[in-house]
Amino acid sequence: MGIARLALAGLGVLALVALIVVGVLSLIGALGSDPAGPRSAASPVPTAAASSTGPERVPTxxxxxxxxxxxxxxxxxxxxxxxxxxxxxxxxxxxxxxxxxxxxxxxxxxxxxxxxxxxxxxxxxxxxxxxxxxxxx
Incomplete structure (x- = not known):
């Protein structure tokens, strides 16, 4: 019965380490990417890209x-x-x-x-x- 307890404890530790790794990777991915949520209005926010070769577009x-x-x-x-x-x-x-x-x-x-x-x-x-x-x- 002693070996079964050690194996169960080892599985628990492995599961905990796996959860920590997944959490860290998710956090890094979330912090490193551009937000896909609502647009920030701190600077002008176009909803369509203006052409860089044509005349400057006036927003609606x-x-x-x-x-x-x-x-x-x-x-x-x-x-x-x-x-x-x-x-x-x-x-x-x-x-x-x-x-x-x-x-x-x-x-x-x-x-x-x-x-x-x-x-x-x-x-x-x-x-x-x-x-x-x-x-x-």
């Missing part, structure tokens, strides 16, 4: 936070994916080159909005705005 919509903290900004491709749904920090920008984008601003006076390169008039402080922008071609 660009939103920049003007205050220390801008309440929830929501951007969604009409009929598609959510681009952003969170608060923004001062100077932070988000943009989209998609043909049609739904926008919801919890405080429209806290952000600067450019629609096809043109500045959209801000609302009153604390005013919630919902609108859809379309790409000019």
């Amino acid at each position: 919509v660009l939103i920049e936070c003007l205050r220390e903290n801008c309440p929830t900004v929501f951007l969604k491709i009409t009929g598609g994916d959510v681009i952003l749904d969170r608060e923004m920090a001062k100077g932070e920008q988000v943009q989209s080159f998609d043909p049609k984008v739904d926008v919801v601003l919890a405080d429209s006076a806290a952000v600067r909005v450019l629609v096809n390169g043109d500045v959209r008039e801000p609302g009153e402080a604390g005013e919630r705005q919902e609108f859809t922008v379309s790409r000019e071609d």
Whole structure:
């Protein structure tokens, strides 16, 4: 019976070592790759790549936070994916080159909005705005 206990203890140690190795490899893989989750809006975020050989593309919509903290900004491709749904920090920008984008601003006076390169008039402080922008071609 003594050998069976040693074999069982050895199997337990091997299983523990295998779990540790798998965990370390998973952690290394997660830290070393680009996130596939929500896009960070700390810098401009195009949803389609701009051509480097042609003229500079103007985003369908660009939103920049003007205050220390801008309440929830929501951007969604009409009929598609959510681009952003969170608060923004001062100077932070988000943009989209998609043909049609739904926008919801919890405080429209806290952000600067450019629609096809043109500045959209801000609302009153604390005013919630919902609108859809379309790409000019």
